Amino acid sequence: MTGSSTVTPSEHAPSVLVVLVVRDAARWLRGCLSALGGQTYPRMGVIAVDNASSDGSRDILERALGERRVVASDRDHGLAGSVRAALEIPAAREADYLLVLHDDTALDPDAVTRLVEAAIGMRVENVGVVGPKVVDWDEPRLLRDVGRSADRFAHPYTPLQPGEIDQGQFDRVIEVLCVPTCAMLISREAWQRTGLFDERLDTRHEDLDFCWRARLAGFHVLMTPLARARHRDASAAGERPAERYRRTERYYEERAAIVAMLKNYALSSLMWLLPLAIVLGIFRLAYLVLTRRFEGALDLLAAWGWNIVHLPGTIARRVRAQSVRKVPDRQLRRFMESAGVRLPRWFTAAGQIFEEQREIEEQDEDASAGRRLRDRTVSLVGSHPVVVASFVGALVVGVAMRGFLGPEPLHGGALPLFPGSWKGFFNELASGYRTTGLGGPLAASPALGAMGALSWVTFASTALAQKLLLAGGPILASIMLYRALARLAGSPGAAVLGAVSYGLSAMVLWGFSEGRIGLMVALCVLPTLLERLEVAFSPGDLPDGRWRFIAGVAVTLAVGMAFMPGVALATAVLVVVQILFGSSRVRGLGIAAAAFAAAAVLLFPFVPTLVAGDAVGLGSRIGTTDLGALGRLALGGGPGTWSIAAFLPIAAVLAFSLVGREHRGVANRAVLTVIAGLALAWSSSAGYLPVWAANAPIYLALAAVGEALIVGLGLSSVLSGLGRESFGLRQIGTALLAIVLGGGIVLQSAGAMVGGWAVGGPAALPPAWAVVSSSAKGDFRVLWVGGDSGAPFVAPGGDPEGVAPNGTSTLRFGLTGRAGISGVDMGRALTGPGERYLERALEEIVSGSTTHGGALLAPLGVRFVVAERDDLPADVAATFGAQVDLDREGTSGLLIYRNAATLPPAAVLPADEEVARIAGSAELGAIEQLPSFRPSALSAAPGGWVGEASAPGLVVVSTEFDPEWRLEIANGGSVRPSEAFGWSTDFGSPAGALRVRYAGQWVRTMETIVLGLLWLAALWVTRKPVAR
């Protein structure tokens, strides 16, 4: 404090009226009053406004100031109301300056003098507002406020770092956008021209709006460090007995920010800033929802809602603010920060890292360049493993996924086709019948709700949502494994390496390459499930309490099962391992059972889908019995599935040998998990497990999680204790582990960066697919067949959904729509009477007993049968070639048979006795006599199909029979269905307009509503807590 005083204590000094705003401040009020009493400024009066304090604050005030200087209110008016109340005293309105002062602020003795001095004596004209340097009440070394700016969207920004110490770094009078109201000197001219505080805003967020208005009116806002105030910030610290604010800081800040924008920006600025703010708000909302910060999301919504409701008042205040405008917006921009105000902080952190490195370099000046590089690398990685991994990971991911950047949607691999609109997901979710496969009542997965929501958030682009889901898979999987490892091992460095090795494992890269969104989600949830079950079966306390813990596990499990039902199998394996080798078995089993039950509740419409057809939906027909491939966790080809992928199992073995006693229990269970995963994956592929339990991908994913966990645990032991041990086998093992892990990570990264993924642009589809995709308009289905190899079909056929057994000529098959596998079938298997019919028909064809396979497939709506040329056993190919109604299309690469006897999935057939006889029969011997037609097809419409019959006929709908189907005819009548071909639906139809409608929709609608409420409740229970 070296500034010389220019305000002499005389009667010519400007008068200052201190408006002390008080509420329930008895504990600290005396300090505030005492500081006021010690002020050296000569012309200063004080009026205190007590806002219905109940703790004796009013008595204190009256004793200190006298009753005349205390305005007592019977309710809390807030700061704006208090100032307004004070100014109702005529004398108060005459004061040259108002000093708004909070009851938890103590001014230094010369503070008022210095404030006035800054206002009139700094050779700055038109100073309207002045604030002091605000420091902590208890620790005056800590800076609390030195004036603030804001970003373009009116969110306040302080240049201070948390806990920043006052070292004189802000000791100069600076012009700022705003100063806090805890001690704010306002000239009479300023408040008379701009108006007082906006009483709609709360005490802590009205400063920016007021100062901004003052600035618009041409006044300067200064912060003078010569005046110092200690601020307790009692409201933020929750020290007031009855805090009136029920919402979070985020709400009030957001609310005030929007108000400030709407009031203070010129129309030209508002025209581009407001839409931008809305878009950013949507992004923030999505982020908050996706990270289960629901309260934050609600606060954000509430802030916008409040502003919409109070828009008339805001407009009125805007008129007032703009009417005194003297300064254009561009002149204020120098007091504002860019929207990315956090970016400088990241650079600051980066700067600190570089500074550390520079210091190390200085210390190692004498060392060789190689050593310096090594030391710096070790230091950097050791000190900031997450930062380094994130940076390198971003680089690898950026290069590896460069092909995803184009606007075209992804194709290829086993990637399911997303519907054209985000509504498609919700329509299927809420549909009473299955619109894909062969129909039936089995509900869609709740995963569709998540995918629909994501599609909506991503500008209603399902293609973008698809890319985000897929591209985010490996990243999120790594993050989830990092979090699990960090909790179990406690070492960030080890967790990072474990997570990186997991993210670069053949399993993750194969799943990504193939576009297996379900598997990617499974790979994300499995680390968390493993870690949660470790905690559940451990004797310690459960974090967040038992019920919240169970809810968390249930939500994780339900999410995984919704995308890949086989996650239930993996979780069961984890539970069995824990039951056998864990400790708190009873508690753990109880938690696991409760979590399974709760997950079932969260998936309740989907549970019948999961258990239908002997729970075939839990399994997968993908697999390999190649031990080498299983050992390196590779179920197929693609970047990163080469022999280098063996780095993870090798590293896991080495790491297991290095695991210290503190992690041995977890590591042993992880080893058993790996062994179980590998054994079950082989058994699944070799055909020794029942269909519901055979799921090689999920077991191999479990093995990958276990191996990465072991790597992390071993590294954690090594990093924590190796330096204190004498040289020996452990050091050699550590060196080997470092070599294997380092080499593996580098080579896998290189492989990922240069390799060609199975998914990509349109070129990822085989050229021969154009024969099918460019086929005539209209709906039809495609049957995919191949030998029983455990491989997926060529794109876009997806995974096999059943087998037609025939010894060594056993056929695997799948059924898709005309565009290939559908994203709305996520987690939903092909099962039911239609699937059984399909299996029978294929068995019949493969047996060679029929030459009318096309007619057998016609009721299924199959127009094309597609196989990969080398995938179909020769004898099976011969039987398909012998079918008189399956004609080979001339293509290379694929065997494509066009069904000459095809029927559309919904069609009107001629009213013919023979046709009616065949349709009414379930016998294949009769169905194969189905003659070729040119039926009139019905078009798919919401809730069914529509079309017109030119003559009376038979409406055949290739969807599983359900008595709830109705044919609505032109005269308003309704026809009940009968069973066709032993599994599907038909109606006798008159001529005229027709509509096939599902009458049982209301049940699914109710289920969907309940499901939505259940998920909202579950997510609310497991939400991330926010600080109030």
Add this chain to the structure above:
Amino acid sequence: MGHPEAGGAVRSERHAAPATRGRGQGLLALAVLLVVVGGGFAFQRGVGVATPPQAVAATSSSGAWFCPHGGGPKEWKATLFLANPGEAPVSARVTSISARKPGNPRDVTVPPQATVSVSVPAKGREASTFVEYFDGWVAASWVTQGGGGEIGVGAEPCASATAPTWYVSDGTTEQGEDAYLVVMNPFAVDAVFDVVLFTPKRAPIRNSALTDHVLRPGKSVAFRLNAFAEGDPAVGAEVEVSLGRVAVSSTGITRDGGIRDVIGSTQAGPQAYLPVGGGAGQSTIDLMVPGEDQVDFGATLLSGGAPVPAGGLTEASQNPTSARPYPVTFSGLSSVDVVAQADGVFAATLRSAGFGNDSGATGGAAEPASDWVVLPAIAGEPARPRIVLVNPGNASLTVTIHALLFEGDTPTADATLTIPGGSVGQVPPVFLEGLHGSAVEIRSSDGDILALAASTSLGVKGLSTYALAMGVAVPNP
């Protein structure tokens, strides 16, 4: 396992004392590795992959016959014979195919143990018929009868399947002879094919009109081979299908009288059995070598006596990509067994003159079978139906002869017949006397035979027209 520390809370483990050296942890890791790797290999070798189950028994049975019988002026007649040797009725759907749009399908039911006939259109050289059958199995063949100045009868079994390559070797385009190639496409997609003609001396004939010929769905076409290879005593044709599927036959017409039909063969092979009988004895073997290598072959004549070389063909050879006629003469019932040496393959047809002004032809069979259905090869009454039975093996065979009655035919008791090894026999004429449209099932229980219908019909004493038609081997159940 059961480590005491395993029971510790996860977080308490986290805050445990610094890692201490784990003695034996390395050995444990090694043991785990050995268990995993060793166990994996042991399982893979010891247990292996589970064998998928067999398919359940088929519940349907269907098939198709492709009958490119050809035709001519509108006076031509064509009759399909369908015979059902099974125990349940079989339904059939008959669709005529021509250069125009397909005819409306006709449904026919073939009663068990019976034969039915269906008259089908025969207008136009390309006239063909597509037969689908359900709920069982039937044999199918055709008999065409000339008209409009063209005299003669042709008969041949229909083809049971399509193939990417067809061979027909019965063509001759010498003066007075017209050779037609009939190609049918009863399917729902285009068929695209090339035709290559082989003659005795000329290089293979590839004409632009015969190249990449597109045959629309549900249509048939006939090519007059004289237009491409006039004056050749033997013209063989190879049809190479590049897209879609077709069935092929040849129709030979002698202007002075005589109609021959031969169904194409779907593969060239190293051996052909060419039975013959009931005719005048003058015959010609038309041999076509489609491959790029010369074929050395010999032909053996089986008859009532010991096998002898046929037509002196003991160590004959034929140039690659050629077709040649080899005259052979015999009397009575016979069979020529043509066998190629080394890896040679060929297609063969036997043409034989009848007693009247007609000749017959057959493509024979590549191999014998135990069960045959021989369908009628007569065009009307009077008729002298004959069925030639060939036992190409060394041991005697006993065959059972059973009539699959045509409506109106006289029921006949089953008969048995013993055929010595390496000889030729026939169904007793008396057995066939009351059978005018019935097929005959020939079943051998102790070996494989060949069966051929070699019949004359119409005219004086039923000797005017002559036709040869191989029986249809009954597929194994």
